[in-house]
């Protein structure tokens with residue numbers, strides 16, 4: 001009896017292993033194909049922007065992929081802007097090496113290593129907004145001093161990704177090929193990570209961190225077909241922008257009309273918080289650049305393990321989740337509490353209110 005059970009277990013393991021390795025092979029070859037896809041048009045002139053802080057665990061891999069991405073765009077058509085601040089690990093020396101590599105390859109770049117010590121009374125969101133704006137400064141300089149412009153801005157978090165993920169994101173196409181003003185990847189830490197900056201097409205919070213994520217039915221159908229899902233806002237670790245709205249300047253002050261910002265920037269304890277990565281989409285929409293999408297095919301993570309997990313394990317979980325998970329952003333009881341909370345905040349314009357994060361869900 002015991003022997004037979006053991007045999008049954010043995011066979012079960014074999015079958016699972018065979019299925020899994022077939023599945024694995026199919027997936028890894030499908031992602032390799034990207035390299036051999038012939039280009040329909042020249043790659044975009046590409047401005048890559050990033051903020052780093054204590055990232056020694058990923059910088060080597062990250063920089064190697066950014067380098068390949070710049071080579072894909074063309075060394076004379078790419079710009080790399082990295083703003084690092086206050087790292088206490090090896091990030092700074094690794095970035096110094098990367099800078100030498102970029103100089104040797106004639107890739108234009110600015111790598112700022114900021115040594116200002118941490119100000120613990122500074123709020124996180126205003127600081128992040130400032131850092132992201134600093135990463136954009138060379139973009140304006142290139143245009144104003146050298147007349148050099150770029151087609152796309154690619155913002156990269158401290159993510160684990162491969163350069164072809166970024167290429168696929170930049171080359172995202174809607175079914176009617178209308179182009180995009182912003183398109184995001186999805187970042188995973190077990191489940192979908194960046195709910196803070198994500199709003200569904202109606203401006204509501206994302207229905208769920210787990211597949212099929214969206215409360216909106218149309219969005220869920222697009223997700224099932226792995227097509228671009230239009231949203232109000234997203235970030236997801238990596239985002240490609242149409243550069244045009246970033247180059248709009250206030251004619252009197254000559255400042256950009258579009259920049260990262262926070263709500264109540266000078267209030268040390270604001271009533272609520274909103275992501276700078278959501279507010280920028282409110283501003284983008286008010287400038288009439290509202291073609292904002294999530295590309296569900298592009299999955300990134302913050303370390304190698306979770307990248308692998310998102311690519312090879314999550315799709316299996318999705319089979320189960322598509323039956324069991326019904327995304328609902330907020331229950332009726334929660335809505336009542338939320339409305340009460342909102343009433344205490346005072347009047348806000350719609351774009352600002354849409355980006356508010358629900359209390360207790362973010363620290």
Ligand SMILES: *[C@@H]1O[C@H](CO)[C@@H](O)[C@H](O)[C@H]1NC(C)=O
Pocket residue numbers: 104105106
């Ligand atoms: C970089 O530019 C210099 C001067 O224009 C040139 O001599 C060198 O060969 C270039 N290096 C690469 C890798 O293209």
Ligand SMILES: *[C@@H]1O[C@H](CO)[C@@H](O)[C@H](O)[C@H]1NC(C)=O
Pocket residue numbers: 051052053085086087116117118119127128131
């Ligand atoms: C550096 O900036 C990051 C945001 O990019 C922030 O989280 C971090 O606290 C800052 N570090 C210091 C030392 O200021």
Ligand SMILES: *[C@@H]1O[C@H](CO)[C@@H](O)[C@H](O)[C@H]1NC(C)=O
Pocket residue numbers: 119120121122123
């Ligand atoms: C630290 O941040 C607080 C809040 O933004 C500010 O009032 C203060 O002047 C800053 N301190 C320094 C030394 O920059």
Ligand SMILES: *[C@@H]1O[C@H](CO)[C@@H](O)[C@H](O)[C@H]1NC(C)=O
Pocket residue numbers: 250251252253257
């Ligand atoms: C440009 O800046 C001025 C001065 O700060 C401001 O009054 C005006 O509203 C700005 N214009 C736009 C279009 O933002």
Ligand SMILES: *[C@@H]1O[C@H](CO)[C@@H](O)[C@H](O)[C@H]1NC(C)=O
Pocket residue numbers: 286287288
């Ligand atoms: C955006 O479009 C609306 C409607 O067409 C128009 O009224 C508004 O002035 C536009 N806003 C900007 C900033 O172009």
